[in-house]
Amino acid sequence: MTRDEFYQHLKNHLRTLPNAVEDFEWSNTDNLFDLGLLESFDLPQLVHFLEELLGRRVELRGRTIDSFQSMAAIYQTFVVSDELVS
Amino acid sequence: MLLSDVLLQRIRSATNSLAIVDERESWTGSRLLKEIELFQQALSKLDLRKGDRVIVQMEAKAAAIALLFAIWSTGLISVPVAPELPDKRADEICEKIRPAAYACPVGQLKEGIGFPVVECSKVALWRTGESSQAECPFHPSDPAYIIMTSGSTGTPKGIVMSHGAAAFALSKFARMGVGAGGRVGSISPLHFDFSLLDLGVAFLNATVLVQVPRVLAHHPRALIDYLNEQRISQMHSVPSVWRPMLGNYNCDPVSELPYLDTVVYGAEGFTAAEVQTLQQWMPKVRVVQAFGHTESIGCCYKELSRPPQAFDGRVSLGSAFTETEMFVLGDDGCTPDSGQVGELHVKGPHLFSGYWRDPNLTEERLIPDPRTSENNDLVFRSGDLVLRDEVGEFYFVGRKDFQVKVGGNRVEPEEIELVLSRDPAVSRVHVVPATTRSRTTLVCFVVLHRQIEEFAFSARLRKRAAEALPRYMVPRCFKQLDDLPLLSNGKVDRAKLGLWANQIANSESERKATR
Numbered sequence: 143m144t145r146d147e148f149y150q151h152l153k154n155h156l157r158t159l160p161n162a163v164e165d166f167e168w169s170n171t172d173n174l175f176d177l178g179l180l181e182s183f184d185l186p187q188l189v190h191f192l193e194e195l196l197g198r199r200v201e202l203r204g205r206t207i208d209s210f211q212s213m214a215a216i217y218q219t220f221v222v223s224d225e226l227v228s
Numbered sequence: 229m230l231l232s233d234v235l236l237q238r239i240r241s242a243t244n245s246l247a248i249v250d251e252r253e254s255w256t257g258s259r260l261l262k263e264i265e266l267f268q269q270a271l272s273k274l275d276l277r278k279g280d281r282v283i284v285q286m287e288a289k290a291a292a293i294a295l296l297f298a299i300w301s302t303g304l305i306s307v308p309v310a311p312e313l314p315d316k317r318a319d320e321i322c323e324k325i326r327p328a329a330y331a332c333p334v335g336q337l338k339e340g341i342g343f344p345v346v347e348c349s350k351v352a353l354w355r356t357g358e359s360s361q362a363e364c365p366f367h368p369s370d371p372a373y374i375i376m377t378s379g380s381t382g383t384p385k386g387i388v389m390s391h392g393a394a395a396f397a398l399s400k401f402a403r404m405g406v407g408a409g410g411r412v413g414s415i416s417p418l419h420f421d422f423s424l425l426d427l428g429v430a431f432l433n434a435t436v437l438v439q440v441p442r443v444l445a446h447h448p449r450a451l452i453d454y455l456n457e458q459r460i461s462q463m464h465s466v467p468s469v470w471r472p473m474l475g476n477y478n479c480d481p482v483s484e485l486p487y488l489d490t491v492v493y494g495a496e497g498f499t500a501a502e503v504q505t506l507q508q509w510m511p512k513v514r515v516v517q518a519f520g521h522t523e524s525i526g527c528c529y530k531e532l533s534r535p536p537q538a539f540d541g542r543v544s545l546g547s548a549f550t551e552t553e554m555f556v557l558g559d560d561g562c563t564p565d566s567g568q569v570g571e572l573h574v575k576g577p578h579l580f581s582g583y584w585r586d587p588n589l590t591e592e593r594l595i596p597d598p599r600t601s602e603n604n605d606l607v608f609r610s611g612d613l614v615l616r617d618e619v620g621e622f623y624f625v626g627r628k629d630f631q632v633k634v635g636g637n638r639v640e641p642e643e644i645e646l647v648l649s650r651d652p653a654v655s656r657v658h659v660v661p662a663t664t665r666s667r668t669t670l671v672c673f674v675v676l677h678r679q680i681e682e683f684a685f686s687a688r689l690r691k692r693a694a695e696a697l698p699r700y701m702v703p704r705c706f707k708q709l710d711d712l713p714l715l716s717n718g719k720v721d722r723a724k725l726g727l728w729a730n731q732i733a734n735s736e737s738e739r740k741a742t743r
Contacts, residue, residue, distance in 0.1 A: 176694040177687060181704065182635070183667060185446035186472045202443050202450045203251060206287070207312065209443070 148195075148221060149213050155191045159184050170214045185210060192220055231372045232300040234395040235427065236261070238434040247431070249411075249458060250289040250439040260294060263349055267298030270348035271329070278303030279360035280328035281374065282353075283321070285309050285336075288418045288439050291349045293427065295331060296373075296418070300391065303366055304329075306373040307386070308418035311336070316696045321376055321384055322356070325584065330356045368392030374584055375421050375522050377638045378701060380629065382646035386584030387522045389421075397525035397578035398428030400549040404516055404529050406433040406462050407489050413460035415440040415469060420636065421522050422495050426464045429492075448473045452484055462490040466636035467498045468667070474505050485510070494518035494526065495636030496668075497624060500538035507534050519545040519624070522638070523580040523593070523608050527554055528622075537621060544621040545614070552576025554622060556614055561598055564615070569625050572612040573598075579608050630722075632661040634668050637700045644670070644703065647696045648689055653677055656712055659703055660725045662733035671729035672703035675711055682708060705732055 143151075149170055156179050174180035180188070188210065192200050200220045209219040239247050243258035255263065276282070282299050284306055286292040299306040307325055309318060311332075334352045337345065343354040372391040379385035406412055412435055414426035430437035438458045444451040445465070452473075455463060470491070491506065491513055498506065498517075506515055515536075520526025530546030537544040548554040556563060556570035564570040575597065582590035594606045613625045630641050641659035648657045656675040661668050676685065686706040693702045707728075713721040 173694075175699060175702075176691060178690045178694075178702070178704070181669075182446065182699065183468075183669075186448065189447045199449075200447075202447050203441065203454075205441075205443050207443055207446075 143195075145217060145221075148217055151195055152191075152213050152216060155188070156180065159187075170217075171212050173211050174213070175211055180210060182207060192216070196221065229368065229391070229395065230300055230303075230366065231391040231394050231398075232264075232297045234391075235398070235431045236264075236297065237432075239431060242434060245434070246436045248290045248293060248437045248439070251441055253290040255290050260290070260297075263291065263294035264297045264301065266348050267295045267351075268302055270346045270351075270353055271298055271302055271304065273346045274329050274353060274355050275359070276302070276304055276328050276355075277359040278363055278366070279305065279370070281305045281307050281325050282329045282331060283307045283309055283318075283325065283327045283356075284418060285311055285313065285318070285330070285332045286351070286418065287311055287333075287442070288414065288416065288423050290439065291351055292418060293437075293439075294349065295351060300372050303370065305371045305388075307376065308373070309376060310417060310419050310698055313698060314695050317384070317698060320696075324383065325374065325376075325386060326357055328355060328357050328359050330354055368395075369581065371581060373424075376419065377522060378631075378640040378643050380631075380640040380642040381589075382643050384643075385586060385589065388581040388584050389522075389525070390581050393578050393580060394424065394525060396551075396576075397520075397549075398424065399432060400552075400578070401425050401518065401526060401529060402429050402432035404429060404492065404518075404531070406430065406435045409435075410461040410489070411436040411438050411459055411487075413438050413440050413455060413458065413463040413465075415442060415445055415463075415465045416636075417442060420495070421525055422464065422466070422518075422636070425494070425518060425525060429462075429464070445469045455485060455488060459487045461487050462492065463488060464492040464494075466495045467493050467502070468496070468635050470506060471502075471667070474502065474509060485513075488513055490514050490516060492516045492518060492529075494520075494529075496633040497543060500536050500541050500543050503532055503536045503543055504534075507532075507536075517543060517545070521574070521608070521610055521612075523610070524574055524576070524578040527552060527574045527576075527578070539615070539617050539621075539623045542623040542625070544617075544623060547620065547622070548574075549576070549578070552578060555599075556616060556622075557598065566616050566618045569613050569615045571628055572610045572614045572622070574608040574610055575605060579606065632668060632670075634661075634670065634700045637698070639670070639701050641670070644672070644693060644697060644701055647693060648672065648674070651689060651692055653680060653685070653688075658712060658720055658722070658725055660722060660729045662704075662726075662729035664730070664733040669704035669733055670701070671705045671707065671725075671732055673707050673709050673712065673725055673728070675709055679708070705729075707732060 239257040247257045247260045248255050331353045337352045345352045345354045369390045371388045374386040376384045412430035416422040515532045518529040528546040553575040558564045558570040597607045611628045614622050644659045659672045662671045713724040715721050
């Protein structure tokens with residue numbers, strides 16, 4: 143999956159969360175928490191989504207909630223870094 | 229005795245035993261004592277004086293715990309704050325507390341702080357201001373730490389706990405015990421005093437404290453794996469850590485959590501039905517509820533029966549620790565009959581010393597015992613509305629003020645309202661809690677001077693809130709109204725706003741479920 147495809151899938155998921163507004167656009171580096179698109183309550187679902195999308199378990203050890211702060215951070219943490227490790 | 233001496237007593241007598249574990253470190257008692265000594269030396273390089281405040285902006289890990297002990301043991305006062313705190317909020321806390329020193333992980337040190345930095349165990353420490361005035365001999369009533377919480381006047385308030393009060397409360401909580409060879413799991417951050425309860429229960433029972441990474445609270449499978457890997461026998465947390473597992477996570481704890489024998493929860497409540505679900509889900513696990521306020525760490529705990537003793541769906545809080553008292557007074561100053569609601573008052577050596585540099589609020593909350601004029605004992609007016617049943621058990625009903633708990637964190641909606649009202653477009657603003665599926669979120673209702681497109685105004689206010697407030701205080705939803713609903717006396721109809729908030733939260737929840 144390319145980076146852009148990942149962002150598109152992730153964006154689609156974020157649009158299903160309670161605060162999403164249909165026509166609102168955000169950038170890959172925008173802070174999802176500050177925009178209210180993501181809350182800590184949403185993280186279990188987001189982690190589940192990432193595991194389904196990536197077809198593997200995502201590793202949370204050594205990570206903090208800031209690993210989820212933007213789409214770019216999520217990609218870097220759970221796709222790039224994790225693939226380098228595996 | 230200093231709080232550090234009380235908590236380290238049993239560690240000192242078994243220095244070869246494991247004392248504290250985090251994601252990366254496993255320290256024996258002797259290693260912990262050595263690290264404390266290193267931090268004491270580092271602090272001495274900053275030339276601090278007894279009574280100086282040290283802000284600690286760190287995750288709850290072994291090094292942070294060693295630093296806290298070093299702070300307490302040298303007569304300094306720790307002020308833990310959230311690692312993710314917005315800069316604006318951190319500045320506000322510094323303005324209020326006027327710390328003499330600051331500590332954070334070396335990796336998170338910002339450039340250009342302008343002060344010489346001392347490094348110790350990958351922690352950066354630096355002076356930030358003037359020292360306290362005078363040196364004087366230690367007394368148990370000296371402050372050990374200050375917990376910052378939301379304040380209804382628009383700025384955070386600091387709850388000051390003395391060495392004596394904290395040691396007393398923790399010694400009482402420690403009596404809940406930990407099984408032989410047990411390991412206590414702690415997932416609360418340092419700025420949340422539940423973490424101190426975990427520390428006290430573990431160390432005073434000569435057992436191991438295991439720091440569970442906070443992020444695992446968001447992944448039931450990863451949390452279960454960590455609990456097993458660390459052989460955690462007693463897990464301490466707010467209920468929201470367990471709720472995702474109780475709700476829909478497919479796990480058989482009997483086979484998947486073989487080491488766990490006790491669940492301790494606090495800071496917010498499970499309903500009686502949730503406790504029963506938890507007990508059915510984990511039939512061999514004892515469930516202990518801790519109840520109280522940061523103003524005393526806590527005032528009681530109760531090992532829940534099966535099913536739990538309940539009144540109208542509410543779980544019994546238990547009764548006060550020995551040498552302390554919990555009592556209820558009605559608006560008329562008299563003790564209400566059983567089943568009638570009144571305000572909970574707490575009395576005992578575990579009470580806080582006051583709110584940092586806020587004599588008015590202190591005087592309002594720490595009052596002479598209203599039942600007698602015969603002594604000078606102070607009583608904490610908690611603001612909690614409770615009732616007692618016929619056998620004298622307490623049950624939490626609500627709050628006298630507007631304070632709510634979000635994920636176990638105390639929130640004064642007025643503080644959020646004040647931050648948002650600074651936006652020039654805002655005419656009137658009210659923040660109210662909404663509950664959906666046992667989860668409390670905040671909904672903000674706003675009347676603007678002029679109409680703004682809905683998302684633009686939401687984004688604008690959310691940004692303002694996120695820059696100034698901890699994340700748990702940022703409202704989930706912002707709704708624009710033409711006017712606020714009013715009661716016949718002209719006051720805002722908060723009950724109606726609460727109803728609307730619940731409707732909004734639940735409709736969003738449904739919308740999400742159907743997408």
